[in-house]
Amino acid sequence: VFSNLTPPRVHRVIEDCRQEFNARRPTVGNVGETYANTLNYTNHEINSGLQRAVSVSPSEVIAELTVSGLRGRGGAGFPTGIKWNLASKAKGDCKYIICNADEGEPGTFKDRIILGKYADMVFEGMTIAAYSIGAREGVVYLRWEYTHLKPHLEAVLEARRKSNLLGADILCQKGFCFDIRIHMGAGAYVCGEETALIESLEGRRGEPRNRPPYPAERGLHGQPTVVNNVETLATLSCIISRGAKWFSSMGTERSKGFKLFSVSGDCSRPGVYELPWGITVDQLLETVGGQGAKAVQIGGYTGQLVPARQFDRRLAYEDLGIGGSIIVYSAERDMLEVAENYLEFFVEESCGQCTTCRVGNQKLLEGIRLLQQGKCSNRYLNDLISLSETVKLASKCGLGQASPNVVIALNAHFKEEIMARPILGAA
Ligand code: NAI
Numbered sequence: 460v461f462s463n464l465t466p467p468r469v470h471r472v473i474e475d476c477r478q479e480f481n482a483r484r485p486t487v488g489n490v491g492e493t494y495a496n497t498l499n500y501t502n503h504e505i506n507s508g509l510q511r512a513v514s515v516s517p518s519e520v521i522a523e524l525t526v527s528g529l530r531g532r533g534g535a536g537f538p539t540g541i542k543w544n545l546a547s548k549a550k551g552d553c554k555y556i557i558c559n560a561d562e563g564e565p566g567t568f569k570d571r572i573i574l575g576k577y578a579d580m581v582f583e584g585m586t587i588a589a590y591s592i593g594a595r596e597g598v599v600y601l602r603w604e605y606t607h608l609k610p611h612l613e614a615v616l617e618a619r620r621k622s623n624l625l626g627a628d629i630l631c632q633k634g635f636c637f638d639i640r641i642h643m644g645a646g647a648y649v650c651g652e653e654t655a656l657i658e659s660l661e662g663r664r665g666e667p668r669n670r671p672p673y674p675a676e677r678g679l680h681g682q683p684t685v686v687n688n689v690e691t692l693a694t695l696s697c698i699i700s701r702g703a704k705w706f707s708s709m710g711t712e713r714s715k716g717f718k719l720f721s722v723s724g725d726c727s728r729p730g731v732y733e734l735p736w737g738i739t740v741d742q743l744l745e746t747v748g749g750q751g752a753k754a755v756q757i758g759g760y761t762g763q764l765v766p767a768r769q770f771d772r773r774l775a776y777e778d779l780g781i782g783g784s785i786i787v788y789s790a791e792r793d794m795l796e797v798a799e800n801y802l803e804f805f806v807e808e809s810c811g812q813c814t815t816c817r818v819g820n821q822k823l824l825e826g827i828r829l830l831q832q833g834k835c836s837n838r839y840l841n842d843l844i845s846l847s848e849t850v851k852l853a854s855k856c857g858l859g860q861a862s863p864n865v866v867i868a869l870n871a872h873f874k875e876e877i878m879a880r881p882i883l884g885a886a
Pocket residue numbers: 531533534535536537542545561562563564567651652653673674675686758759761762782856857
């Protein structure tokens with residue numbers, strides 16, 4: 460499905476073609492499941508992490524998580540134990556756990572697979588978090604495009620309530636009361652940014668706030684709030700069940716454990732893979748049938764475009780730290796069309812608060828189109844690079860801070876493609 464399409468529409472392809480993909484793989488049910496190898500999730504004994512958590516003190520649970528080295532799986536990789544510790548110490552009338560299920564990064568679909576197959580582990584992780592920081596209410600902020608998952612998630616929640624895994628006196632622990640509700644997003648990519656998500660939950664436009672204060676200190680309704688990604692919550696259930704030592708024995712020095720990667724684009728085996736941190740891009744491409752690629756986008760559109768000559772780089776926070784999405788580009792791809800696609804996406808999804816992001820991305824898109832038409836001067840190309848740096852520096856949230864990456868990467872790694880079109884002399 461992916462390789463037969465013209466380049467610019469990869470981010471839409473993943474949603475648009477889901478049904479077609481499923482029809483082609485009737486036993487699969489979801490994009491990627493054929494190749495999913497989520498061994499650690501499959502082997503997890505549901506609720507064993509929660510049972511172990513309530514048998515020790517909240518601070519011991521946080522200490523275990525800190526020692527494990529788990530870093531947030533949403534993309535930024537902030538240490539989960541530190542976040543929980545801050546929230547547990549912050550003063551508030553009530554505290555909240557939010558599961559960020561607004562998985563909007565183009566090329567990312569691992570959380571969809573987790574929610575479809577391992578929802579219990581996500582809710583288990585939220586309940587462990589609630590026990591650890593003293594929260595009474597949890598919210599799953601579910602991407603509007605994942606509405607089809609809601610009935611399933613509601614059914615799992617109801618079963619957990621019936622089994623005394625949610626509600627009052629959970630697992631007969633007097634005073635440990637916690638419940639989870641699902642809140643539907645409305646299709647805005649920027650609501651995956653945690654403070655925009657919180658604004659949206661509070662009934663306002665989904666626009667990022669200034670940080671600090673971070674949600675761990677002041678989040679939903681001004682109260683201490685832990686916002687964790689779906690994968691982070693599922694993974695920590697395994698960690699609390701099997702111990703920090705087990706988890707930290709996998710991966711690399713600064714990237715402990717295993718990770719789920721959503722792989723799409725020009726490869727013969729797209730899907731969700733559970734892999735240890737530290738493998739090289741080359742090894743990954745071999746696994747997914749993407750040999751001969753010209754470039755790989757690591758970490759979705761907000762990540763890094765890595766050219767073939769750098770395929771010996773490692774997927775790990777020491778080198779290429781990523782949220783979990785890999786898009787493969789074959790030798791036939793036109794990188795200017797790829798860049799146009801990225802910028803069209805960011806122009807559409809910018810919330811518009813920052814002039815640099817609102818106007819800057821439009822200008823970058825115009826510049827890419829001038830390059831495509833052979834109507835760009837050398838001087839203007841230099842101006843585009845300088846504008847990219849300004850947009851990165853002066854934008855408030857991750858969207859604007861990362862959207863110009865593709866222009867910078869194009870100039871750094873694919874200059875020959877730019878120069879293959881006519882470039883006008885100095886303006
Ligand atoms: P960030 O580094 O600012 O924050 C990451 C997390 O750590 C947040 O929860 C934040 O509250 C917490 N944190 C950071 N510093 C803290 C401090 N001093 N005290 C307390 N808590 C602190 O990154 P951000 O802007 O939240 O996320 C950017 C990432 O999101 C990018 O890596 C991007 O790739 C990824 N992303 C993922 C998407 C997806 O669909 N999974 C969509 C779009 C972006």
